[in-house]
Amino acid sequence: MAHEHAALQHHFDDMDQQLEASTLGMWAFLITEVLFFGGLFAGYLIYRTKFPEAFDLGSHELDIKFGAINTAVLIGSSLTMVLAVYFAQLGQRMKIVFFLFATLVLGGTFLGIKAVEYSHKIHDGLLPGPGFTFDSPIADQVRIFFSFYFAMTGLHAFHMIIGAGLLSWLMYNAWQGKYDSSYNTPVELVGLYWHFVDIVWIFLFPLLYLIGRN
Amino acid sequence: MSQHIVPMRVYFVIFFSLLILTAVTVWVAFFDLGAVNDAVALGIATTKAMLVILYFMHVRYSSKLTWIFAATGFLFLIILLAFTLSDVLTRDWIPVSAGWGGGAQ
Known part of the structure; x- marks a missing residue:
């Protein structure tokens, strides 16, 4: 029998089996996440088909520049994340730390831009609630669009904040030299989570920012 | 490895x-x-x-079981969205008698 890696749990035969089981577990979690967000997407679909004009009006209030830049920032963070995984597979400690840090910085940039957007929208009275003001006969329907906007982007941002925590934890462990070419499962799995969050945004961007622009 | x-x-x-x-x-x-x-x-x-x-x-390079797991999430998402829309979009297709729930108001 080959020598056992320190990170091998006793209930697995070898590192390959352990990685495979962990990956499947992460995907099972991501399936629940798909359906978690899926409920919001289904709600969006129902109200969009019910009030198409109001959704177009609401979408016009959003700034495509912010949305597009944030999409690019998030895609960039997926690239740095996958490079962190790549260097973890090669066992290059400082490069893992560097690319995890780059991912964290890009994630922070995304959240910063989102915060600026939120404060503009709240200042303009577009946050659903007692302060909501919108000059249109169908203002009530536009408010529903903004309920979806804040709920969906808010839940997405919440996932990003959790991701930032996970990245910080990975950076600490990577710095300590816990990941190498034979054991890098946590980096790989947080990568899966981070890319999933990226995919959610890939759908949110056109559905919220780009409708009724012509 | x-x-x-x-x-x-x-x-x-x-x-x-x-x-x-x-x-x-x-x-x-x-x-x-x-x-x-x-x-x-x-x-x-x-x-x-x-x-x-x-x-x-990395799904392209993963085991068949991972493929199935990844596909399952989206299969259920499609079921969720398709069945929701098949209800919402077809509600006006068949006129429903005013008696349905009409008694309340």
């Missing part, structure tokens, strides 16, 4: 493809294509998601 290491070049190709598709989806949104606008936007978003799943999430 037998982890499949994808060449770094692949990641950069996917990254630039995703950026180009983002630019295309913004560009297309300004043309009036009627209902096709939504189809194009969702088509591009789905393509981008597939690139991320297959390459960044």
Whole structure:
């Protein structure tokens, strides 16, 4: 029998089996996440088909520049994340730390831009609630669009904040030299989570920012 | 270990493809294509998601069981959305007698 890696749990035969089981577990979690967000997407679909004009009006209030830049920032963070995984597979400690840090910085940039957007929208009275003001006969329907906007982007941002925590934890462990070419499962799995969050945004961007622009 | 290491070049190709598709989806949104606008936007978003799943999430290089897990999430999502819409979009197709729930008000 080959020598056992320190990170091998006793209930697995070898590192390959352990990685495979962990990956499947992460995907099972991501399936629940798909359906978690899926409920919001289904709600969006129902109200969009019910009030198409109001959704177009609401979408016009959003700034495509912010949305597009944030999409690019998030895609960039997926690239740095996958490079962190790549260097973890090669066992290059400082490069893992560097690319995890780059991912964290890009994630922070995304959240910063989102915060600026939120404060503009709240200042303009577009946050659903007692302060909501919108000059249109169908203002009530536009408010529903903004309920979806804040709920969906808010839940997405919440996932990003959790991701930032996970990245910080990975950076600490990577710095300590816990990941190498034979054991890098946590980096790989947080990568899966981070890319999933990226995919959610890939759908949110056109559905919220780009409708009724012509 | 037998982890499949994808060449770094692949990641950069996917990254630039995703950026180009983002630019295309913004560009297309300004043309009036009627209902096709939504189809194009969702088509591009789905393509981008597939690139991320297959390459960044390594599903292309993973075991068949991982493929099934990844596909299952989207299968259930499609069921959720399709059954929701099959209800909501078809409610006016058949006139319902006023007696249905009409007694309350």
